Amino acid sequence: MAIFAGITVLIMELRQLKYFVEVGRLGSFSQASKALFITQSTISQQIQKLEEELGVELLTRDTRHVTLSDYGEQFFPCAVHVLEEARAGAERIKDVKALKVGTLSVGATYSFGPLLKQTVLDFYRKFPRIRLNLVITSQDDLKQKLLARELDVILTYKSPLGDDRIESHLLFQSRLCMVGRIGELKDLGREVSVYDLSRFPLALPSKGLQARDTLEDILFAQNVNMDIRLEINSVRSLLDLVGSSPLVTVLSEEAIHQVKGFEAVPIDHPDGRMDGCYHYLKGAYHKMAAQKFVEFLKENNSFNQAFV
Secondary structure (H helix, E strand, C coil), X not given: CHHHCCCCCCCCCHHHHHHHHHXXXXXXXXXXXXXXXXXXXXXXXXXXXXXXXXXXXXXXXXXXXXXXXXXXXXXXXXXXXXXHHHHHHHHHHHHHHCCCCCEEEEEECHHHHHHHHHHHHHHHHXXXXXXXXXXXCCHHHHHHHHHCCCCCEEEEECCCCCCXXXXXXXXXXXXXXXXXXXXXXXXXXXXXXHHHHHHCEEEEECECEXXXXXXXXXXXXXXXXXXXXXXXXXXXXXXXXXXXXCCEEEEEHHXXXXXXXXXXXXXXXXXXXXXXXXXXXXXXXXXXXXXXXXXXXXXXXXHHHHHC
C-alpha cells in the first residue's frame, strides 16, 4: 500500500472493504447487492466513504460498467488480504473459546509440584493442542513472575501472598503431616505433636520450601530436639529417599496423594494448616484454559474435602 503512504489517518470498516471487494470482483453494484443481500445505495454510500478516507477513487463508474481504477487495482489485493485475515482471526477466536489452540503458563511451588502430575495428564488428554508451560520455583519467584504477567496462574500452599495486586482463592484445606513409608509410623496415633518428631531420623525439605517454613513457624520458641539427617529442595527426591529408608519427613498430606507406599499423620498444631491456593493477577483477564486447569486440579484433590 505504498501509494497510500501519504495518508496520515486511515479509518476503515471491514464492511466497506467487503463491499468494495464484492463490487470489484463482480464488476456490478446490482450483482454485489444481490450477493450481499443489501441495497445498492448502501453499497454505494459505504464505498464512497472508503474513497473519501483514502482520498482516491477506487472505482470508475459509468451507466453500464464498474471497473477498478488504477488505485483500485492496487488496493484490491490488500483489501482481500485484510478480509481473509479478519476471517482467520475470527476462526482463531472460535478455536480459543473451544480450547483448541492457545498457551497456558502455570507456576507452582516445589512442595506443590507432586499434586500436578494427574492434573497435567488430564489437561493434556482433554486439550492436546494447548501448549502448557509449567514452572516450579519458589513462592517469591512465582509472585514476581505473576506480577510481570509471565504466568497466568500460580499455585502455592497458604494464602494470601501479601500483595493487594494478587487475588487468592482457596483450592483445598489440609494440614502439615509426618510422612513415612508404610509401617514406619505404626506406633503413632491419628495425630502427633511436634515433640514426636524427635523420635525419628528426619529427612526434611530445605528451608524456603513451604512445608519446611510451616514447620519452622510451628517450632518457633519450642524446644524440640530433632535428628535431622538430610535436607533437600526436591520433594520428589525427598520422597524417593524416605520411601527407601527409615527416614521420616514433614510435608502436606497432598504430597503423597496418589503416591503408593506412604502414610501420613497430621501434626496437631493451630499453625499447621497447609491450605492449597491458586492466585491470579487482580483485574487481569483469566484465560479459559487457566480456569479449566484449576477445575481439573480441584477434581483431582477432592479427596481431602474432609478437612474443609
